[in-house]
Amino acid sequence: MNITKLIAKPLLALLFVTLSLHANAQHFKVKKIKDVVGxxxxxxLALTGTTVAENQINTYLQGKELEILPGKQKHDIFENIRPKTGSTTGITQLNYTVLVNNSKLFSVEVNNEYTSASLNEYSTTYNFDAQTGKLIQFSDLVTKEGYQAIRKFVIKSRKTKLSSHLKALKNSGEKESSTIDTYSGCLLEExxxxxxxxxxxxxxxxxxxxRRSCSGSHYFQAFEEKINIYKNLLSIKFLEPYLNEYGKCLLAVPNTxxxxxxxxxxxxxxxxxxKINQLYPITLLVTYLDKDSFxxxxxxDKQGKEIRLSGSFDKDSSLLLKEAPSYEENAKKKQEFFKLKVQAxxxxxxxxxxxxxxxPVQLK
Structure with missing residues (x-):
């Protein structure tokens, strides 16, 4: 029996399907919405179809990036994020690139430039299951054991690269002790x-x-990009033993x-x-999730105006979501909050x- 052939066959299949993720066929029709002022x-982007998946994707992207629900704009979809008349604070540049658009996966990179006292650039990649419109996270693709094994590997790799960078800074006679302190702290955080x-x-x-940048400084982020201290490319060969059934299907089973x-x-x-109290339709977006907070x-739904929430996990495993204070609102206004539990x-x-x-609140 040829062991090499047995190993090579699934790897070739996985490579074939990963390449097919980037094929030219487009699953969703994408409309570009553009506005230039000064x-x-x-x-x-807006997906033009009416499927549940397209509704989910449009709702999440427009709610997260444009702070508005689809179809709820008074003038245009950018009205909540661009600088107000007489102000320079707001999103001044916004664009996107569709990375993958097929029957399994819809992936888009969104880039924006936020102007305030300084200029801040951000880039985020969103991956959606094309059949349901659900957001895909890395842990959705691998087994629990696989996630822990990959996490251990990635952390070790990042710490090695960051340690080398920190050593180079010290040897170069870096005068700003705060820079060295920042990266030293990050080394522990990783x-x-x-x-x-x-x-x-x-x-x-x-x-x-x-990974997100340790420094928080755009000057250092540009340098960090060049020396590649936060990036990990997990090869097909490396990933294969750790994929769960969904990950295998998404990456390794063609035409399924x-x-x-x-x-x-x-x-x-x-x-x-x-709905709240079975009367008031609402849409909740969970946009960031970490171990201790979200x-x-x-x-x-009637107004489509964003109300921001900060979330934490209570001792009884409940989710506490409190309305973030706003300087624009009446200071005496009592803040709204949700107490929710994740169902089976x-x-x-x-x-x-x-x-x-x-x-009472029910959301799904």
Whole structure:
């Protein structure tokens, strides 16, 4: 028996399908929406179909990036993010690149430039299951054991690269002790790294994970990009033993619809829809998720105006989502909050409270 052939065959199949992820056939029709005012050039995408998946994707992308629900704009979809008249604070540049668009995966990179006292550039990659519109995180693709093995490998790799960078800084006579302190602290923080918040890109040769910057300084971020201290390309060969059934289907089984399974009884990024007190339709977006905290926002569907929430995990495993204070609102206004629990099917149930009234909430 030829062992080499037995090993090579699944690897070749996986390589074939990963390459097919980037084929020219387009699953969704994508419309470009563009607006130019002065020095500001804003462009964004909208999927033109009416399937549940397209609705989920449009809702998440427009809610997260444009702070508005689809179809709820008064003038145009950029009205909540561009600088107001007489102000320079807001999103002044916005564009996107569709990376993958097929029957399994829709992946898009969104880049924006936020102007305030300084100029800040951001880039985020969003990956959606094309059949359901659900957001895909790295842990959705691998087994629990596989996730831990890969996490251990990635952390070791990043710490090795960061240690080399820190040593080079010290040897170069770096005068700013704060810079060395920042990277030294980051070296300790990397032991706690969760791979799900990383930027995830599906590449022809595997999966690309990029950690957030340690420095928070755009000057250093540009340098960090060059020396590649936060990026890990996980090759097809490396990933294969760790993929779960969904990951195998998504990456390794050609011409097959993949079944996305909601993580049981655990909070997940994405769109949740339901009602407060069975009367008021709302949309909740969970936009960032870490071990001890998360970020979200919600919209009353009738108005479509974003209300930001900061989230934490209570001792009884409940989710506490408190309205983020706003300087624009009346300082005496009581802040709204939700107390929710993740159900066995991944839905959310609990209560909404404004300090005076408390009503039941069901979201799925």
């Amino acid at each position: 020095d500001s050039e804003l462009e964004f 032991d706690k790294d969760n791979l799900d918040p990383d930027d995830l890109k599906f590449q022809k040769t595997g999966l690309h994970l990029t 619809k993949c079944t996305y399974t909601n993580p049981a009884a655990s909070l997940h990024l994405g769109v949740f829809k339901g 970020q979200a926002s919600y919209f009353y 099917d991944g839905s959310l149930a609990g209560s909404w409270n404004d300090g005076k009234n408390s009503y």
